[in-house]
Amino acid sequence: MTSKTTIPVHLDINGQRHTLELEPRVTLLDALRDRLGLTGTKKGCDHGQCGACTVHVDGERVLACLTLAAQAAGRTITTIEGLAREGELHPVQAAFLEQDAFQCGYCTPGQIMSAVACIREGHAGSDEEIREYMAGNLCRCGAYPHIVAAVRQAALEAAS
């Protein structure tokens, strides 16, 4: 599989601008992890089924594994590395710690990125709604009850 050619791709990630030479087929996920060393975004299924690669593009949660890096050029990208402000954890990160909302931690960056957006969208109004709107993030350890508790806590904090 030889590359046709590479193209320059400008990416705005966590407030920093990066310019990469990429094959057009490179996904945003592979660009983040393999080219920029931003390995907080995880590769789970690589087919849009698990949510481990969830990032924000223009403030909305999307799957980095099904987004071409070239397609994301010109958009504002936020990854788990860009969530904390000046050493302060994002409230959702803090809630995941407080509620012990993980076991192995592999799905956690995706869960947190998804939860931040879920709360912002107004889809964290009840446990039932949280479960529905967090359904795109699988946790093989089955930490779901604590994840729901963390999202609920962060949603309440955001509302107060």
Add this chain to the structure above:
Amino acid sequence: MRDFSYLRATSVDAARQAAALPGAMLLAGGTTLIDLAKCGVAEPDTLVDITHLKGLDRIEIDERGAIIGALARMGHVADHDDIKSRFPAISEALWQAASAQIRNMATIGGNLMQRTRCPYFRDPSNFSACNKRVSGSGCSAIGGVTRGHAVLGTSDACIAMYPGDLATVLVAFDATVRLGDRHIRVDDFFLLPGTTPDREHAIEPGEMITAIEIPSSAAAHRSTYLKVRDRQSYEFAAASAAVGLELESDGRTIRDLRVALGGVATKPWRARAVEAALKGKVLEPEAVRAASLLAVEGAVDHGANHYKIELAPRVVARAILKMGETA
């Protein structure tokens, strides 16, 4: 994933021209196309990215109906206040589809172009026979594991199920696909497999979906989408029903009824026999259950998917009765 060239379209006309060339495909949300490229099913030479085109994501609603731009994303349409109030089945079908992340990516136009989830179709390295991928190569599903395959609209060449939710609602309410100046009913946009399962949509090279149009109706206003599946969320339908109901002023006689099925057929499946059997009748559970059996007239199972023939009429009946309870 095989490499390809990437082209960012600057206008609808430029996109149409570029995508008309052999080996070129339009790229919108990518949730089907990039996935299938990774599976080795889609092998484009060029992807024409249309997601940066302006103005194609508008949602316009007036008394005649709704026009939804091709690049409006599923999540936005699902959460749109006027869609929720005037076309509730559309919102319900959309928020019960895929995941929040995928709904933020996937566009309405791309949703209509979604391909089947048939595991044989998706796995060319293990199953070379698939008439949908390569015309005349055979069907690996027939005689295989068929629990998720269609029971309606199948042929000897293909039993792949159409997996979408939105289009099931669209056929129930006589929606239209706009391909620029050419408008075509959604029901006609999706093709039965017949002897050419590789041809799924009535769209020609050089054409591009620009919008869908849903006419207003009392039935669309009083509508629902009931989706039954193996797990509660983030799953395709085992069977689903889009139902719209309009009653006479007596509050019990059916004036208009729309019924379409998802998860059981090779295309979004309008159940006109159910509608005809109940129009003018009094809405009562026994009549609804009896008429709902007509939804699977002509169904053919392939073993493990037999349950769909029993399940689908029950889903239809439950959806109609649920609509009857709302006033």
